[in-house]
Amino acid sequence: MITGSLxxxxxxxxxxxxxxxxxxxxxxxxxxxxxxxxxxYEELIQRIFSSLTPWQxxxxxxxxxxxxxxxxxxxxxxxxxxxxGDRLIxxxxxxxxxxxxxxxxxxxxxxxxxxxxxxxxxxxxxxMPNPEGYRxxxxxxxxxxxxxxxxxxxxxxxxxxxxxxxxxxGQGEAIARNLFILSGLKTPVIATVIGEGGSGGAxxxxxADKVLMLENAVYSxxxxxxxxxxxxxxxxxxxxxxxxxxxTAKDLLExxxxxxxxxxxxxxxxxxxxEAAQKIKKVITRHLNKLKNIDIPALLEKRYExxxxxxxxxxx
Amino acid sequence: xxxxxxxxxxxxxPKKKIETPEGLWIKCDECGELIYKKDWHASQMVCPECNxxxxxxxxxxxxxxxxxxxxxxxxxxxxxxxxxxxxxKSYSQRLEDAQKKTGFLDAIITVKGSIQGYRVVAxxxxxxxxxxxxxxxxGEKIALAVNECIKENVPLVIFCAxxxxxxxxxxxxxxxxxxxxxxxxxxxxxxxxxxxxxxHPTTGGVTASFATLADIIIAEPKVLICFAGPRVIEQTIGxxxxxxxxxxxxxxxxxxxxxxxxxxxMKDTLGNILKMLYY
Numbered sequence: 001m002i003t004g005s006l007x008x009x010x011x012x013x014x015x016x017x018x019x020x021x022x023x024x025x026x027x028x029x030x031x032x033x034x035x036x037x038x039x040x041y042e043e044l045i046q047r048i049f050s051s052l053t054p055w056q057x058x059x060x061x062x063x064x065x066x067x068x069x070x071x072x073x074x075x076x077x078x079x080x081x082x083x084x085g086d087r088l089i090x091x092x093x094x095x096x097x098x099x100x101x102x103x104x105x106x107x108x109x110x111x112x113x114x115x116x117x118x119x120x121x122x123x124x125x126x127x128m129p130n131p132e133g134y135r136x137x138x139x140x141x142x143x144x145x146x147x148x149x150x151x152x153x154x155x156x157x158x159x160x161x162x163x164x165x166x167x168x169x170g171q172g173e174a175i176a177r178n179l180f181i182l183s184g185l186k187t188p189v190i191a192t193v194i195g196e197g198g199s200g201g202a203x204x205x206x207x208a209d210k211v212l213m214l215e216n217a218v219y220s221x222x223x224x225x226x227x228x229x230x231x232x233x234x235x236x237x238x239x240x241x242x243x244x245x246x247x248t249a250k251d252l253l254e255x256x257x258x259x260x261x262x263x264x265x266x267x268x269x270x271x272x273x274x275e276a277a278q279k280i281k282k283v284i285t286r287h288l289n290k291l292k293n294i295d296i297p298a299l300l301e302k303r304y305e306x307x308x309x310x311x312x313x314x315x316x
Numbered sequence: 317x318x319x320x321x322x323x324x325x326x327x328x329x330p331k332k333k334i335e336t337p338e339g340l341w342i343k344c345d346e347c348g349e350l351i352y353k354k355d356w357h358a359s360q361m362v363c364p365e366c367n368x369x370x371x372x373x374x375x376x377x378x379x380x381x382x383x384x385x386x387x388x389x390x391x392x393x394x395x396x397x398x399x400x401x402x403x404x405k406s407y408s409q410r411l412e413d414a415q416k417k418t419g420f421l422d423a424i425i426t427v428k429g430s431i432q433g434y435r436v437v438a439x440x441x442x443x444x445x446x447x448x449x450x451x452x453x454x455g456e457k458i459a460l461a462v463n464e465c466i467k468e469n470v471p472l473v474i475f476c477a478x479x480x481x482x483x484x485x486x487x488x489x490x491x492x493x494x495x496x497x498x499x500x501x502x503x504x505x506x507x508x509x510x511x512x513x514x515x516h517p518t519t520g521g522v523t524a525s526f527a528t529l530a531d532i533i534i535a536e537p538k539v540l541i542c543f544a545g546p547r548v549i550e551q552t553i554g555x556x557x558x559x560x561x562x563x564x565x566x567x568x569x570x571x572x573x574x575x576x577x578x579x580x581x582m583k584d585t586l587g588n589i590l591k592m593l594y595y
Contacts, residue, residue: 160524160544162543163553164557166543166544167542168566172523172542172543175525175543176523176525176529177528179494179497179525180500180501181501184498199490200493200521203490203494204524206494207494219487221521230483231483244401244403244486245486247487251486251487252487255487255488307491308495310488310491311491312396312485313393313395313453313456314396315392315394316393316394
């Protein structure tokens with residue numbers, strides 16, 4: 001059994017294990033069998049992944065083996081220098097910030113960090129930032145602006161942390177301030193949802209010139225569990241809530257909330273970290289090259305207009 | 317002995333009915349005191365016994381704060397159920413019910429007028445309309461109110477009361493946080509003051525956007541002001557929250573508010589701030 005295998009993935013994982021066990025034997029017969037199984041494997045993935053439900057995508061977005069920012073950084077960037085702390089209270093490990101080199105140019109990175117097993121999950125509070133995380137992000141935004149470097153943000157959080165201290169330190173204000181800063185920040189910003197985009201805690205680093213989303217990522221105002229509990233008073237209706245919320249990349253592209261979907265490797269990003277990273281790098285590079293050529297006042301006007309247009313209503 | 321016969325019988329006493337002819341008395345939600353309705357209105361729905369500030373409707377708030385001659389604008393902007401969102405009721409049905417109940421088209425009204433003679437654009441959130449939740453209409457009306465402030469060079473005052481983002485509009489409701497914050501940033505850049513008044517309750521996506529981005533933040537006494545609600549926090553940390561947590565007085569102590577102002581002093585205070593800051 002492979003760690004964290006989701007129910008609908010089990011046949012894929014079983015087949016993968018059989019293929020792996022065959023690879024240790026090197027007779028012609030087993031090689032042929034392996035080729036056959038490989039073909040079956042690819043078809044199976046194609047069949048299962050072509051009709052994923054929004055809830056299955058939510059599960060993929062939270063997959064325990066899904067690559068997180070610390071997996072992507074060495075695969076996308078040439079160098080990375082982490083910068084710590086908000087200069088006020090502390091250094092929130094749920095948000096990672098720093099400078100990196102992308103295609104021989106410096107970019108600033110602001111990203112949620114969820115962790116991948118119990119010790120790392122705990123160390124970064126499962127990717128749920130406290131106000132000091134958002135204020136560290138705000139400091140880095142201003143730093144990038146001062147040195148005229150673009151910002152790349154990576155979103156992957158269940159949401160901002162709902163705790164006593166978080167409220168005492170003004171969680172709401174910390175998030176709001178980032179929305180305020182990002183909306184007028186004089187440098188290009190690209191946000192990429194790589195896993196879970198959990199409400200205000202995600203948006204706080206997600207106001208950008210271009211918002212990209214991995215194919216199986218989700219982005220929602222509330223978790224399907226929370227929505228089911230509040231609106232139906234019934235947690236068992238989570239699957240239904242996931243569909244109703246329209247939280248998939250495809251839904252959000254149609255609503256023009258995001259700008260582009262980044263395809264994932266067959267069977268999801270967790271099956272091939274390198275390929276997932278290269279796909280992200282390619283799309284980000286293309287957008288960055290375009291944004292760099294727009295002068296700052298025009299860039300800010302476009303960003304402002306983009307958010308002013310968001311909303312669906314009628315005028316009587 | 318499990319079934320011992322009781323030695324006494326309980327005779328139900330006729331309940332002494334307190335004379336509360338419909339519409340004459342009001343019971344305070346906080347301390348239970350019965351208050352003569354005339355006094356209740358004279359005190360602006362503040363309990364004379366315990367100083368509890370009961371929720372004020374958007375129209376009553378307008379009457380209380382604004383000078384005469386208020387003009388509502390953008391009143392014709394209406395929500396649509398673009399996701400076909402159905403929980404126990406459809407979103408369309410919820411909107412219709414709320415419109416009937418409140419007489420408003422959505423959870424905010426925006427007006428032009430003055431406070432103590434000082435011109436302002438004001439937004440008043442209506443909690444009775446789907447919990448004052450922020451959807452596309454609230455986002456748009458706040459954005460347009462800011463545009464009006466910039467065009468006319470007048471300050472913005474928003475009276476907040478909200479349960480947060482409107483789930484029935486999915487991620488689009490989340491985007492209203494970005495939209496309104498971007499508008500407030502433009503107002504700030506234009507050097508025009510923005511005062512927010514937090515009334516009971518101010519929570520979630522509204523707290524994490526325009527409510528806390530004001531130049532001056534005022535709250536009424538004992539208002540619940542939070543990002544995450546008390547129940548969510550209790551479930552997360554698995555313990556009871558301390559008395560007074562996330563109330564105005566708590567936020568003031570933690571440096572998150574400029575001041576707490578009782579309802580009866582609100583109009584004068586706003587007038588003074590406007591005068592000192594801008595007029």
